[in-house]
Amino acid sequence: MTPQQIIENATIPGTRSILVLGSFEKRVTVYAQQVRALNLVDALLSENLIRPEGGKVAIIGGGAAGITAAVALARATPRLDRLDLFERSPAVLALQHGSRRFLHPHFYDWPAAGSEADNAGLPIMNWTAGPAGDVATTLRAEFEAARHNSVLTLHADSTVSKLVPSALGPIRVVVDKGSAVGRIYDLVILAIGFGLEAHLDGETPSYWSPSGLAAPILTQLQNPLLFVSGNGDGGLVDFLMAAFNALEHHQIGATLMNLDLGAARAELELIEHEAWAPGADVDLLAAYRARLGPLIPAPVWQEIADRLRPGVRIHLHTNEARLLRRTTALHNRLGVYLVLEADREVGGNVIMVTTGAEFEGGIPKRGEVRIAGQAPFEPWRRFLRLGPDSKPNLRPFESLLAGYPGAVNPPLSATRPESPTLTASASARFGGPAPAPAAEPTPAAPAAGAGTLVAGVARAGTGAVLWSCEVGPEEVGQIWSGGRIVALHCDITAADAAALAPVLARLGAHAAGFTLYTKDVAGWRASSGALCASKALPGPDVDIRFSVAEWQAVTLPGPGVELAAPVLAATIQSRLDREVLRQLHVILYDILGPAAVPTGWPIEPALRQRLWDQWSQWHTALAANDDSCRRFLRLLTSEDDRQPAGEAALVGLGPKTLRPFMTTSTVFALAFAVTSGIPVSPAGVHPGNLASKQLTGHSCGVSWINERRLGMRGVMEQGWTTGVVLLSQLREAVRMMEGDLRMDRSISDAAAVGTIAPGEEPLIIGADDGFVAALEAGEPELRAYLQSIIRWRAESSAPTLEEVDHDAA
Numbered sequence: 001m002t003p004q005q006i007i008e009n010a011t012i013p014g015t016r017s018i019l020v021l022g023s024f025e026k027r028v029t030v031y032a033q034q035v036r037a038l039n040l041v042d043a044l045l046s047e048n049l050i051r052p053e054g055g056k057v058a059i060i061g062g063g064a065a066g067i068t069a070a071v072a073l074a075r076a077t078p079r080l081d082r083l084d085l086f087e088r089s090p091a092v093l094a095l096q097h098g099s100r101r102f103l104h105p106h107f108y109d110w111p112a113a114g115s116e117a118d119n120a121g122l123p124i125m126n127w128t129a130g131p132a133g134d135v136a137t138t139l140r141a142e143f144e145a146a147r148h149n150s151v152l153t154l155h156a157d158s159t160v161s162k163l164v165p166s167a168l169g170p171i172r173v174v175v176d177k178g179s180a181v182g183r184i185y186d187l188v189i190l191a192i193g194f195g196l197e198a199h200l201d202g203e204t205p206s207y208w209s210p211s212g213l214a215a216p217i218l219t220q221l222q223n224p225l226l227f228v229s230g231n232g233d234g235g236l237v238d239f240l241m242a243a244f245n246a247l248e249h250h251q252i253g254a255t256l257m258n259l260d261l262g263a264a265r266a267e268l269e270l271i272e273h274e275a276w277a278p279g280a281d282v283d284l285l286a287a288y289r290a291r292l293g294p295l296i297p298a299p300v301w302q303e304i305a306d307r308l309r310p311g312v313r314i315h316l317h318t319n320e321a322r323l324l325r326r327t328t329a330l331h332n333r334l335g336v337y338l339v340l341e342a343d344r345e346v347g348g349n350v351i352m353v354t355t356g357a358e359f360e361g362g363i364p365k366r367g368e369v370r371i372a373g374q375a376p377f378e379p380w381r382r383f384l385r386l387g388p389d390s391k392p393n394l395r396p397f398e399s400l401l402a403g404y405p406g407a408v409n410p411p412l413s414a415t416r417p418e419s420p421t422l423t424a425s426a427s428a429r430f431g432g433p434a435p436a437p438a439a440e441p442t443p444a445a446p447a448a449g450a451g452t453l454v455a456g457v458a459r460a461g462t463g464a465v466l467w468s469c470e471v472g473p474e475e476v477g478q479i480w481s482g483g484r485i486v487a488l489h490c491d492i493t494a495a496d497a498a499a500l501a502p503v504l505a506r507l508g509a510h511a512a513g514f515t516l517y518t519k520d521v522a523g524w525r526a527s528s529g530a531l532c533a534s535k536a537l538p539g540p541d542v543d544i545r546f547s548v549a550e551w552q553a554v555t556l557p558g559p560g561v562e563l564a565a566p567v568l569a570a571t572i573q574s575r576l577d578r579e580v581l582r583q584l585h586v587i588l589y590d591i592l593g594p595a596a597v598p599t600g601w602p603i604e605p606a607l608r609q610r611l612w613d614q615w616s617q618w619h620t621a622l623a624a625n626d627d628s629c630r631r632f633l634r635l636l637t638s639e640d641d642r643q644p645a646g647e648a649a650l651v652g653l654g655p656k657t658l659r660p661f662m663t664t665s666t667v668f669a670l671a672f673a674v675t676s677g678i679p680v681s682p683a684g685v686h687p688g689n690l691a692s693k694q695l696t697g698h699s700c701g702v703s704w705i706n707e708r709r710l711g712m713r714g715v716m717e718q719g720w721t722t723g724v725v726l727l728s729q730l731r732e733a734v735r736m737m738e739g740d741l742r743m744d745r746s747i748s749d750a751a752a753v754g755t756i757a758p759g760e761e762p763l764i765i766g767a768d769d770g771f772v773a774a775l776e777a778g779e780p781e782l783r784a785y786l787q788s789i790i791r792w793r794a795e796s797s798a799p800t801l802e803e804v805d806h807d808a809a
Helices: 003-010 030-046 064-076 132-148 233-243 249-257 264-275 284-291 298-307 330-347 391-401 424-430 477-481 500-509 521-531 565-592 605-624 626-636 655-661 663-675 712-717 734-738 769-777 779-797 801-808
Strands: 018-020 056-060 082-086 152-155 160-165 171-175 187-190 225-229 313-318 351-355 381-384 452-461 464-469 485-490 513-518 547-550 561-564 696-700 724-727 763-766
Touching: 003 018, 003 030, 030 064, 030 424, 056 064, 056 171, 064 082, 064 132, 064 152, 064 424, 082 171, 132 152, 160 391, 171 187, 225 233, 233 249, 233 313, 233 330, 233 381, 249 330, 264 284, 264 330, 284 330, 298 330, 330 351, 464 565, 477 565, 485 500, 500 513, 500 521, 500 565, 513 521, 521 547, 561 565, 565 605, 565 626, 565 655, 565 663, 605 626, 605 663, 605 779, 626 696, 655 663, 663 696, 663 724, 663 779, 763 779, 769 779
Parallel strands: 018 187, 056 082, 056 187, 082 152, 225 313, 225 381, 313 351, 452 485, 485 513, 513 547, 696 724, 724 763
Antiparallel strands: 160 171, 452 464, 464 561
């Protein structure tokens, strides 16, 4: 997500400077909340929404998100006038204090790469997997250090009862136990946690309290009954603690994470992929039973059976139709499945599962449990994990939050199955100064057979270059499509590389992994650093840098291909263009085809088919014409249409910029072609990347210009070369684009010397709410929307009656 998107998703409508941090997310872990906090603080600083000197910021909530945001601001803006954190408990991270519940930063992301790493890997407020109380101690220590070394102030035992925003921006924070005088802030971050679980006013202990299930069950009762209700992670974890014999939560987590599943792991990952496919409705427990059972190795079944708790009965209940929902941690789901199957096969069927049944007579906080269709019973211990009781935390802010979209629809970062990731900008801001180039570690030489693709580039004669690689220049797109890791040994200095430098930079920038080994380390680092600089990219948070290391001797595959340097460069560039086009084609099929993968732009089905039909025609034409293909793709990721463009302009064009910058800009171009009444198609020559008999156009997906976020001023100052400009990441309405005309200047005025006449300035169309709504409504609405814009411009460009009379006089 871009800084603008992060801020837009967090800001409460009707206010200018009250933002919500993590209060309505669905993937709520300590790590996920910390990442959201760092991304939000970085976005606020990137967009200059916090005064670095003299600013006043309040944070409400002392959970993981709140204290991480506080420490981040304390470090990044040491000259704030005030940085106050309000927490209604006596201390921050009060829930986790002393808790033995297991926290692992990447537990919910398994089996993704890196998910087994114990280290959170955060630039600040970092921690490692362990009991929640230990994690809280680590984080609290860093928070306290920030308090003693900065303006950060903790107001503990302070309940904020009201926020009073003003039309001018500042917000008054009212605290229940003191005067509100002086508590005026430029910006307030609501980092309100979910609080305690619901229904703790009975026999159920809090999830964070020390659990009696981690000890032996000691009672005179024969086969005591343990009752667990809940289909979320809390319910599944308590079920596992009830089922396993006197194991702490972290011991259960380690057991599940260390299981050698053999062939079953690949099948488990396939089921997970199917469960998250658009429109999927997978009964996970049924799928596990049908497809995993025969593949689970016998030692796994034996280990699970050996750890089951003897002499108890367990009743697991949910009112949902199915046990195991996809939003819970895969390890927890796997553990429940293994326990159920082991109990059924070797444990004596002491576990009962009830699904799709409601409680009768209310929530059974104590006494008898009454479930529809069953006889009443009274368990020895009960664990009701029926969600958080967040209403008391949110009640003081109900009126403000009534219009916050994230309170109804989960924010973007909550709808994905994986945890949020730290943006490149946030990582760079909070990670400290980058090391000097000389300190860059030298990667080890790739081992034969390790899966690394070894390639070589060397001088072969007058103007010729030898390309040595099992993948030839004609097939070089396979490096991107196959996710290959490349070790390129270049025996040419950066100064002598000429046209090859941007080619190799582009190849490496978008490869899954790329190291350039050279004797000219300083030269190539300087060259690649300039070619991969952020200024040349279509937006922030895109890291296309690659490693440059000292030359290492290696056996190169032979015999190699000898070509003139310009021919080699042109061949590789052309094949990389085709690979980008191929990947764009695949992504557009996902978006416009039957899967209808969401992009944030919902498209009416019939219109979606029309756009796909149009794209099929364009794709055929682009695949047949290298010049049109390059021009179309390059301008999707660049506002710069100067001639000649040069090879360096292609470095940012590849898989890493494809999804964020090229997909919606292509959809925008297709929508314009289909419904505007102007049948544009990809252009093969300057200017722009779209053309028709009537006009030229430029469809562009950049999110910044000259390293400043896309906004009206920057757009109007840009030297566009076409009659129409389509900006998929500009959210301004088109009619706002004429706002810079002075009162003494008409759109029909003639041009002054050295300027463009107002009527000849490009028509700039952004993807505002009206455009997105028209996409969702269908072709007639979109046609009316776009044609109204074109009609408005035509009418605005015509001389008025007053102007005609004045000219006649």
